[in-house]
Amino acid sequence: MLYVLSFFLSWLSGMLTILIVAFFSYDQFSIIDISSFAVLTFAGFLILFLLVYLIVLRIVNKKIGVSKQFVYLPLIFSMLANLPVYFLIWKNMGDLYGNSEATLFTLGFMTSGLVFGFFWAWKNKMLSPVKKM
Amino acid sequence: MKKLWVISYWLFVGSICEAHPGIGIVKDREGNIYYTDLAKVWKISPDGNKTIVVSGVHTHELYIDDDDNLYGEHLWYNGESQNTWGHYVWCLKNTGELIKEINPTEGFLSNYSFARDSSGNMYWVERFTNSKIMKKTKSGEIIKLVEGKFGFIGWLTCTKNGSLYFTENNKLHKLYPDGRSDSYRMETLADNIGSKSTDFSMMGRNYDSYGIWTDAADNVYLAMIDSKKVIRIGADRKPQTILTSNSLWAVCSGIFDNNGNMWVLENSVSNEVRARKISKEDMAGNKTLSSFTTYPHLFITLFTIAGVVLLFFGAKSVLNKKKQKLLHFAI
Numbered sequence: 074m075l076y077v078l079s080f081f082l083s084w085l086s087g088m089l090t091i092l093i094v095a096f097f098s099y100d101q102f103s104i105i106d107i108s109s110f111a112v113l114t115f116a117g118f119l120i121l122f123l124l125v126y127l128i129v130l131r132i133v134n135k136k137i138g139v140s141k142q143f144v145y146l147p148l149i150f151s152m153l154a155n156l157p158v159y160f161l162i163w164k165n166m167g168d169l170y171g172n173s174e175a176t177l178f179t180l181g182f183m184t185s186g187l188v189f190g191f192f193w194a195w196k197n198k199m200l201s202p203v204k205k206m
Numbered sequence: 207m208k209k210l211w212v213i214s215y216w217l218f219v220g221s222i223c224e225a226h227p228g229i230g231i232v233k234d235r236e237g238n239i240y241y242t243d244l245a246k247v248w249k250i251s252p253d254g255n256k257t258i259v260v261s262g263v264h265t266h267e268l269y270i271d272d273d274d275n276l277y278g279e280h281l282w283y284n285g286e287s288q289n290t291w292g293h294y295v296w297c298l299k300n301t302g303e304l305i306k307e308i309n310p311t312e313g314f315l316s317n318y319s320f321a322r323d324s325s326g327n328m329y330w331v332e333r334f335t336n337s338k339i340m341k342k343t344k345s346g347e348i349i350k351l352v353e354g355k356f357g358f359i360g361w362l363t364c365t366k367n368g369s370l371y372f373t374e375n376n377k378l379h380k381l382y383p384d385g386r387s388d389s390y391r392m393e394t395l396a397d398n399i400g401s402k403s404t405d406f407s408m409m410g411r412n413y414d415s416y417g418i419w420t421d422a423a424d425n426v427y428l429a430m431i432d433s434k435k436v437i438r439i440g441a442d443r444k445p446q447t448i449l450t451s452n453s454l455w456a457v458c459s460g461i462f463d464n465n466g467n468m469w470v471l472e473n474s475v476s477n478e479v480r481a482r483k484i485s486k487e488d489m490a491g492n493k494t495l496s497s498f499t500t501y502p503h504l505f506i507t508l509f510t511i512a513g514v515v516l517l518f519f520g521a522k523s524v525l526n527k528k529k530q531k532l533l534h535f536a537i
Contacts, residue, residue: 074524082517089514092507104502106455109475171434171450192521199525200532 076127079192084118087185091177098173114181121158121182129154130193139194139201147190151183158182227431227473229361229417229459230268230278230320231481237464240276241471242268243479247278247298250469250481260298269320274300277307279315317342323368331359331372339370339381351390352381361459363418371426373399373415378426378439396439399428417459417471429457429470436460436470449484 091110129149137145159179166175230242237252240259247260247268265278276298284290293315295308308318319330319342326344329351331337337356341349357375364370369382377397384391399415414432421427426439427448434456436449449457449470460470466486473479 075521075528078517078521078524082514082521085510085513085517089507089510092503092510095503096507104506107503107506173450196521196525199529 075196079189079196080118080122082192083122083185083189084115086188087114087118087181087183090184091181094177094180098177110177110181114178114185117158117161117178118182118185121155125154125157126150126189134193134197139197142194142197143191145190146194147187150190151186155182155186226266227416227456227458227471227477228266228479229429229471230265231417231459231461231469231471232268232270232276233461233463233469234270234274234276235272235464236274239461239463239469239481240268240270241469241479241481242266242278244477247276248481260296260304263296267320269322271322271326272324277320279320281314317348319362321362321364321370323364324366325368327368329362329364329370331362333359339372349388352392360415361417363420365420371395371418371420373418373428376415378415378418378428380426395426396443396445399430399437399439399445417457419460419462421462421468422466427460427468429459431456431458431473448489455480 088111091114092107095106133142133146133149159182162175162178162182166172170178228242228244230240230247232240234240239250241248241250242263242265244264244266245262246258247263247265248256249259250256259276260278263278263280264282265280267278269277271277277295278298279293279295281291281293284292290312291314292310292312293308294306294310295315295318296304297307298304308315317330317340319328321329323329328342330340330342332340335355336353337359338353339351339359339362341351343349351370357377360373362370362372369380371378371380373379376399378395378399380393380395381390382393383389414430416429416431418429419427423440425441428437428439428445430437434450435447436457437445438448439445449468455472455474457470458473460468462468463483468484468486468489470482470484471479472482
């Protein structure tokens with residue numbers, strides 16, 4: 074349940090960032106633009122979540138203490154775990170979309186990573202004192 | 207699920223590859239703008255009212271003569287069993303009457319074009335190993351203007367005085383009467399216009415220049431369909447980006463209205479078509495402005511905020527329950 078919730082919360086936060094930044098970047102942002110961004114970020118984030126995030130989460134949960142997780146988890150997920158996506162965004166820039174769309178995709182995935190990291194740090198912190206009892 | 211999304215993605219990319227947008231956008235003397243969405247022809251009146259004037263026609267190009275008679279074609283495929291194409295040419299008279307200028311015929315349009323000058327001469331490209339640019343005079347005489355081993359030649363544009371503009375790979379050429387009878391001169395206006403694109407992009411060929419149009423000062427405008435921008439080539443012959451199209455919309459063609467505003471014909475990745483007005487004030491400031499509404503954007507953003515808040519409280523509630531459960535077991 075928490076995995077599903079964290080997935081949707083992270084993806085939706087990324088999408089929200091794209092929508093908000095688009096207010097300042099574009100003069101028009103149609104339904105087609107929104108649905109295209111939504112489909113592509115959802116598909117991309119789903120693959121990333123299944124192939125990278127879950128594995129990285131398993132590793133960092135073991136290696137990093139709860140007290141440090143609020144700093145390291147968001148950093149790891151928004152930077153390191155997202156590297157394949159950043160690479161693909163950069164590689165396809167100019168061919169499949171322009172610079173401004175690439176920036177939006179990057180910001181969206183960065184936010185998703187940040188939220189995912191914070192979410193699991195928060196979850197671990199909330200449940201950790203109980204474990205000590 | 208993952209497979210489904212991968213398939214969806216490639217279907218989405220596939221739809222981009224197969225797109226062959228139209229370039230038909232013209233104006234009449236009263237300032238009405240006409241454009242094709244490949245299924246219908248729309249008219250936008252100066253007050254912004256939008257109506258369909260011809261429906262059920264698949265036309266990529268439009269032409270309007272000095273008497274405001276509008277011309278286009280209808281092209282169709284007869285199915286895989288026959289594997290043939292058919293076409294007819296229609297004309298919407300200034301009286302509102304719709305007639306067939308060329309009756310339904312098998313194959314593609316030949317020795318006929320919508321790129322015409324004010325005298326009614328037609329111009330077209332015959333693309334082979336040696337490509338030719340042809341002219342058909344109003345009397346029906348067909349003349350070869352130029353022949354050569356060109357790269358890929360894109361859409362041909364003709365101005366009222368008979369100057370022709372066309373792109374060949376990443377070059378923009380101008381072909382114009384040199385003053386002597388039936389003699390034309392070709393000049394390369396720019397040789398660095400195109401941006402390279404992949405097979406997955408809109409055009410699926412190496413260079414992405416598409417529709418061409420000019421303004422009153424003879425500046426040439428090029429729609430760069432894959433890089434989603436419009437470039438202007440002025441007297442200094444340096445390509446200058448003047449407009450960037452919005453994300454998944456690409457500018458295919460354009461025209462200047464009677465007030466100096468630029469109208470761009472845009473095609474989306476899902477093959478929707480729209481005409482967007484860029485005012486001359488915005489053009490002067492090199493901005494990428496438009497007056498399209500952003501209400502759907504606003505509502506979806508608000509819904510997304512609500513979704514994030516709900517998910518956050520949902521997660522908090524799940525975590526609290528888990529904590530209670532763990533506390534219960536701990537005690």
